[in-house]
Amino acid sequence: MDLRLEVVILPVSDVDRTKDFYKGLGWREDADIVAGQDLRIVQLTPPGSACSVSFGIGVTTMTPGSQQGLLLVTDDIAAARAELVERGAPVSEVFHGAAGRFHPEEESVRQPGRDPEGQGYQSHAVFSDPDGNGWVLQEITQRLPGR
Template sequence: MTDPTLQAKPPAKTLDTSPPSMNLELVVIPVSDVDRALTFYKNLGWRLDIDHGKGDDYRIVQLTPVGSGGSVMFGQNITTAAPGSAQGMHLVVPDILAARDDLVRRGVKVSDLSTTSAESSITLTARELPRGRIPIGRAMPLI
C-alpha cells in the first residue's frame, strides 16, 4: 500500500530558478586507527557526537569542530577509501594566529604561518593520523 502523502507532487510553478539551500554537514575521513583518530580530534576540543559500534566489525565515530555546522565521521568498515587518502579539506577560522596558538598549546604539530596575497594559512600535520595534513585558512572578507 502506498501512502498518498509520500507520492511525488508536480513541482510548483515559480519564477525563481535558484536552487534550494543545501548544507554540507558531514565528511567521511578514512583512518587506520579509530581510537587514535578519536583521541586526536577530542584533544582539539571537538565535540563527540556519536561513538557507536556493533561487534568487532563495525564502528562509527562523529565529531564536530567548535562553532561548525559540519562534522567529520570515521570508523571501522564505513568506507572503502584507503586510510590517509582524504585530501582537499580545509578548516576555516576567523583568527588564524589564535587558532595556531591553540593547536600548539594542545600539542599538535603545525607549520609556521604562510602568507600569500590571497590568504594566510598554516598546515596542521597530525602524527596521530598517518599522512594527515589539514590546511587551516583564515576567514576572508567578502569584497
C-alpha cells in the same frame, strides 16, 4: 533548495587513536556507535562548525590518510594555530600565498607569515592527523560577496 555539507569521512587506521587526537584538539564527540565487530562510526565536530567528521570501521574503503585539503576557517589564524599547537597538533608556521592553499605540500609557493596586507583567504597553516589526513587553516576576516 538548500544543500548543506554535514559530514566529511576520514579514512583512518586506528579509530581510538584518531578519536583521542581530535578530542584532544577540543572537538565535540557527537557519536561513537558500535554495531558489531565490522561497524563502528565515530563522529566529532570542530568548535563552531556545522560540519562534522566521521570515521571508524566499515565506514569507507579509502586508504587511511588519503583525505587531503580539508579546510578549517578562522578569523584569527595566529590564535587558532597557537591553540591547536598547545593541544598537540603538528601545525606548520603561518604562510601566505593563494597557491599554498591548493597545494599545501608545495612549500616553494609559500611566503612566510600572515598576508602582509591582511587580506582574507590568503593566510594559511597546515597540519595532518596521525594517519596523514591533511588540514588547511585559512584566515577569513571578511567574506567575499554572497558568502
